[in-house]
Amino acid sequence: MRVVFAGALIAGLLAAPAAFAGPEDAKALYEERCAVCHATGENSAPMTDALKALDPAAIVEKMTTGTMASMAAGLTDQNKREIAVFLTGKGLPASGDLPEVKPAQ
Numbered sequence: 760m761r762v763v764f765a766g767a768l769i770a771g772l773l774a775a776p777a778a779f780a781g782p783e784d785a786k787a788l789y790e791e792r793c794a795v796c797h798a799t800g801e802n803s804a805p806m807t808d809a810l811k812a813l814d815p816a817a818i819v820e821k822m823t824t825g826t827m828a829s830m831a832a833g834l835t836d837q838n839k840r841e842i843a844v845f846l847t848g849k850g851l852p853a854s855g856d857l858p859e860v861k862p863a864q
């Protein structure tokens with residue numbers, strides 16, 4: 760069972776890393792895609808700490824139809840939800856067929 764799971768995980772990582780995002784991956788995605796502006800205030804982007812105060816659903820919205828949509832291009836809806844939860848420390852309930860995202864302990 761464990762071997763099958765590990766095999767599937769590796770195959771998944773090779774095929775589509777974004778589809779396997781969890782809290783750790785959300786951090787990596789944020790660092791890769793967002794931190795260039797939000798960790799530095801580049802282009803007067805609000806700092807990461809300021810994003811923490813937002814509602815996670817508003818962050819997802821911003822990445823889906825708002826001004827951050829182009830920054831989030833190529834991310835899955837679940838990746839966006841995971842990034843929003845990672846940033847705010849607040850969970851998001853299941854939505855459609857997307858599972859609940861819980862904040863890291």
Ligand code: HEC
Pocket residue numbers: 789792793794795796797801802803804805810813817818821822826827830831842
């Ligand atoms: C090229 C620089 C840049 C990158 C990369 C970037 N942002 Fe932004 N972001 C900004 C700027 C500038 C603003 C302020 C203007 C605005 O709201 O459109 C902003 C605003 C936001 C806001 C709204 C803050 C508020 O108070 O309403 C959120 C949420 C956000 N970004 C999330 C993200 C996420 C998540 C990513 C990565 C997927 C990302 N951003 C990547 C520059 C960037």
